[in-house]
Amino acid sequence: MEETLQKILEEYRKNEGNIVTILQDIEKTFGYIPEEAVTWFSKKLDIPASRFFGVATFYSQFHLKPRGRNIITVCRGTACHVKGSERLINRLFIELDITDNEDTTSDQKFTVEKVNCIGACGIAPVAVVNHEVHGKMSLDKMMKEVRKLKKSE
Amino acid sequence: MDKEIVIKVCTGTGGVASGGEKVLSAFQDAIAATGIEATFYEKCTTKKVGCRGFCSKDVLVDILINGEKTTYKHVKVDMVPRIFDEHIVKGNPVAEWTVEDDYYTFHEKQQKVVLSHCGEIDPEDIDAYIAVGGYEAARKAILSMSPEEIVDAVKKSNLRGRGGAGFPTGLKWELGLRIRSDIKFVICNGDEGDPGAFMDRSVMEGDPHSVIEGMIICAKATGSRRGYIYVRAEYPLAVKRLQLAIDMCHKQKFLGKKIFGSDFDFDLSIFQGAGAFVCGEATALMRSIEGKRGMPSPKMWRSAEKGLWDKPTVLNNVETFANIPRIILKGASWYRNLGTERSGGTKVFSITGKVKNTGLVEVPLGVSLRHIIYDIGGGIEGDKTFKAIQTGGPSGGCIPAEHLDIEVDYESLAQVGSIMGSGGMVVLDETSCMVNTAKFFLEFTQEESCGKCTPCRIGTKRMLEILGRITRGKGRDGDIELLEELGRYIRAASLCGLGMTAPNPVLSTLRYFRHEYEAHIKEKRCPAAVCRDLITYTIHEEICKGCGACKKVCPADAIRGTRKTPHKIDQSLCVKCGTCFDACKFKSIMKA
Numbered sequence: 001m002e003e004t005l006q007k008i009l010e011e012y013r014k015n016e017g018n019i020v021t022i023l024q025d026i027e028k029t030f031g032y033i034p035e036e037a038v039t040w041f042s043k044k045l046d047i048p049a050s051r052f053f054g055v056a057t058f059y060s061q062f063h064l065k066p067r068g069r070n071i072i073t074v075c076r077g078t079a080c081h082v083k084g085s086e087r088l089i090n091r092l093f094i095e096l097d098i099t100d101n102e103d104t105t106s107d108q109k110f111t112v113e114k115v116n117c118i119g120a121c122g123i124a125p126v127a128v129v130n131h132e133v134h135g136k137m138s139l140d141k142m143m144k145e146v147r148k149l150k151k152s153e
Numbered sequence: 154m155d156k157e158i159v160i161k162v163c164t165g166t167g168g169v170a171s172g173g174e175k176v177l178s179a180f181q182d183a184i185a186a187t188g189i190e191a192t193f194y195e196k197c198t199t200k201k202v203g204c205r206g207f208c209s210k211d212v213l214v215d216i217l218i219n220g221e222k223t224t225y226k227h228v229k230v231d232m233v234p235r236i237f238d239e240h241i242v243k244g245n246p247v248a249e250w251t252v253e254d255d256y257y258t259f260h261e262k263q264q265k266v267v268l269s270h271c272g273e274i275d276p277e278d279i280d281a282y283i284a285v286g287g288y289e290a291a292r293k294a295i296l297s298m299s300p301e302e303i304v305d306a307v308k309k310s311n312l313r314g315r316g317g318a319g320f321p322t323g324l325k326w327e328l329g330l331r332i333r334s335d336i337k338f339v340i341c342n343g344d345e346g347d348p349g350a351f352m353d354r355s356v357m358e359g360d361p362h363s364v365i366e367g368m369i370i371c372a373k374a375t376g377s378r379r380g381y382i383y384v385r386a387e388y389p390l391a392v393k394r395l396q397l398a399i400d401m402c403h404k405q406k407f408l409g410k411k412i413f414g415s416d417f418d419f420d421l422s423i424f425q426g427a428g429a430f431v432c433g434e435a436t437a438l439m440r441s442i443e444g445k446r447g448m449p450s451p452k453m454w455r456s457a458e459k460g461l462w463d464k465p466t467v468l469n470n471v472e473t474f475a476n477i478p479r480i481i482l483k484g485a486s487w488y489r490n491l492g493t494e495r496s497g498g499t500k501v502f503s504i505t506g507k508v509k510n511t512g513l514v515e516v517p518l519g520v521s522l523r524h525i526i527y528d529i530g531g532g533i534e535g536d537k538t539f540k541a542i543q544t545g546g547p548s549g550g551c552i553p554a555e556h557l558d559i560e561v562d563y564e565s566l567a568q569v570g571s572i573m574g575s576g577g578m579v580v581l582d583e584t585s586c587m588v589n590t591a592k593f594f595l596e597f598t599q600e601e602s603c604g605k606c607t608p609c610r611i612g613t614k615r616m617l618e619i620l621g622r623i624t625r626g627k628g629r630d631g632d633i634e635l636l637e638e639l640g641r642y643i644r645a646a647s648l649c650g651l652g653m654t655a656p657n658p659v660l661s662t663l664r665y666f667r668h669e670y671e672a673h674i675k676e677k678r679c680p681a682a683v684c685r686d687l688i689t690y691t692i693h694e695e696i697c698k699g700c701g702a703c704k705k706v707c708p709a710d711a712i713r714g715t716r717k718t719p720h721k722i723d724q725s726l727c728v729k730c731g732t733c734f735d736a737c738k739f740k741s742i743m744k745a
């Protein structure tokens with residue numbers, strides 16, 4: 001880990017970065033923000049860890065807990081909402097047995113999350129399955145994707 | 154026989170989602186396989202182009218043979234060999250796959266200024282942009298115009314900020330010019346946080362150079378040497394295309410030191426957001442670039458005086474900047490005359506929801522909502538009736554049928570209780586519940602409230618709780634009045650635009666659709682059959698054929714019945730997900 005963090009630190013120094021860019025790099029590398037990473041940077045840069053956490057908890061792109069190996073992001077922008085995205089989300093939570101206050105399955109296979117709008121409103125409702133955007137999503141299509149992912153696990 | 158063949162494939166976010174990249178490489182493979190380029194035809198090229206606004210027909214492919222254009226819709230990889238063989242090789246278009254009249258009327262009724270390059274040129278190729286007159290305006294502004302002349306032209310054009318508030322752009326630039334400082338910044342706001350809006354995304358993905366050129370001209374006008382484009386994290390493709398465009402500009406010396414051989418320096422970089430709606434607000438956005446929590450500050454100073462790192466800053470929206478090169482080249486009065494007396498030019502709207510043609514629409518300011526929904530949008534999907542159009546996203550409101558003939562501009566929309574906002578328009582039909590719609594927007598603003606000021610943080614929470622109980626059938630007498638009172642206070646007392654406009658969706662639906670709220674509260678009924686706690690699904694025994702399709706898909710195992718006999722839903726198990734409703738081919742499942 002040390003080595004990776006050192007690299008991020010060098011990038012930061014070279015590009016005159018800031019807390020947001022450091023956290024973006026950490027998130028990109030680890031898939032979430034591990035506490036150790038924050039402590040490390042806090043010491044190196046002599047910035048209180050609370051400043052890092054303050055920023056990390058403000059923005060929705062930062063996660064403090066590890067996420068699932070498969071990430072399904074359902075868009076709940078207005079157009080998607082009108083075309084029934086809420087039902088997609090409800091169904092996913094039932095299907096994957098994720099409880100209300102969680103977003104990740106207990107075996108860390110899946111994370112289901114909502115995003116405010118990815119701007120693909122013309123093909124609503126939209127879901128992003130492991131970085132691939134799927135338009136005109138139906139319950140049926142969604143479940144097929146989930147089954148495919150379950151199998152390949 | 155020499156033919157010039159160009160194949161244009163849409164690769165905006167919508168196009169890619171529908172398989173645009175795969176279709177593109179299928180065409181490229183087909184060309185390579187036949188060796189056409191070298192032997193038979195003079196030129197056969199493929200081009201990726203940006204969004205042409207009609208995403209519901211993606212993947213769209215234009216094939217131009219000696220300039221004659223044929224457009225195909227819903228192109229899939231397996232359709233490519235036939236199109237290639239019959240059309241490109243033999244010259245006979247595959248008629249059954251080409252677009253129909255609605256595609257042409259959709260485009261003909263528009264007037265494209267900002268979108269004129271989107272879907273036409275390759276956004277990843279600076280030469281394509283230069284070929285259509287790109288960077289001519291920047292050259293003119295830098296080499297032969299004074300800052301005052303540029304500001305004057307923008308003022309005369311009557312261009313107003315496209316980010317929502319409609320502040321006159323020329324005035325903003327004039328302030329930026331007048332203030333003396335050795336360091337000044339230009340920022341482009343590409344945060345586009347309004348759900349249901351994707352104009353800025355399409356411009357950044359489809360014509361990134363026009364935004365950069367607008368920023369260069371702004372820098373010259375205000376004397377800035379450093380700029381940032383703030384792009385939201387949810388738009389990875391826009392980031393990629395903008396970065397490519399910036400890199401190419403460096404090579405061409407359109408950015409960097411001594412631009413166009415003058416003594417003017419300007420450089421530009423991208424800052425990626427990290428997912429916070431409030432960062433679209435100018436002061437919050439600047440805190441975000443500084444690496445802090447993106448919270449707005451009270452407007453004691455204008456950003457033009459004290460902005461990024463307390464230095465004078467001119468901040469404009471993506472679409473605002475994209476208009477600038479056109480104004481400089483075609484003239485301020487041309488632009489001004491396109492719009493109304495109060496606002497010049499055209500505006501891009503994203504029209505989505507329950508309308509036939511969903512997509513991007515660019516029209517002169519002053520056309521009617523009816524024109525946008527019916528003439529361009531093709532009317533309501535299915536055989537449903539129009540109920541309302543929601544404009545301005547979570548800061549806006551719902552406009553009912555009686556106001557469809559107003560001329561769209563900043564003031565007229567405000568008069569009917571909504572706002573222009575960034576240009577998102579969502580059409581709602583009889584199956585949309587207005588209380589649920591208002592709740593949807595309030596959920597959004599409540600979640601996105603940064604928490605700095607109390608009226609917004611707590612006020613929106615309380616309003617949401619009230620809406621929550623109304624939609625669950627637990628509404629009380631007096632709730633409507635309470636919502637109105639809270640709404641008034643939040644509007645008056647919040648720190649930034651987020652809070653000030655947050656009650657709008659509720660207040661505007663209360664204004665026009667009060668009876669729907671009353672039905673929820675007094676009769677515990679959702680007239681549009683949307684609110685989950687107020688509806689039940691039942692199976693109509695006489696229609697049900699007992700095929701078992703519903704039983705198979707029910708996630709809660711709530712459906713009972715043997716084959717070929719009518720099925721029944723066990724209400725105590727039903728989770729009201731509606732899966733059975735979609736699965737029934739005989740329409741035997743009732744929702745009420």
Ligand SMILES: Cc1cc2nc3c(=O)[nH]c(=O)nc-3n(C[C@H](O)[C@H](O)[C@H](O)COP(=O)(O)O)c2cc1C
Pocket residue numbers: 313314315316317318319320322342343344345346347430431432433434435436468469470471473575649650651
């Ligand atoms: C909560 C909130 C969100 C906003 N989001 C955006 C946005 O996503 N994009 C944008 O251009 N302007 C947004 N604005 C407006 C900006 O504060 C600012 O007025 C605008 O970017 C100025 O550019 P313009 O004059 O070219 O419109 C937002 C304002 C508020 C209060």
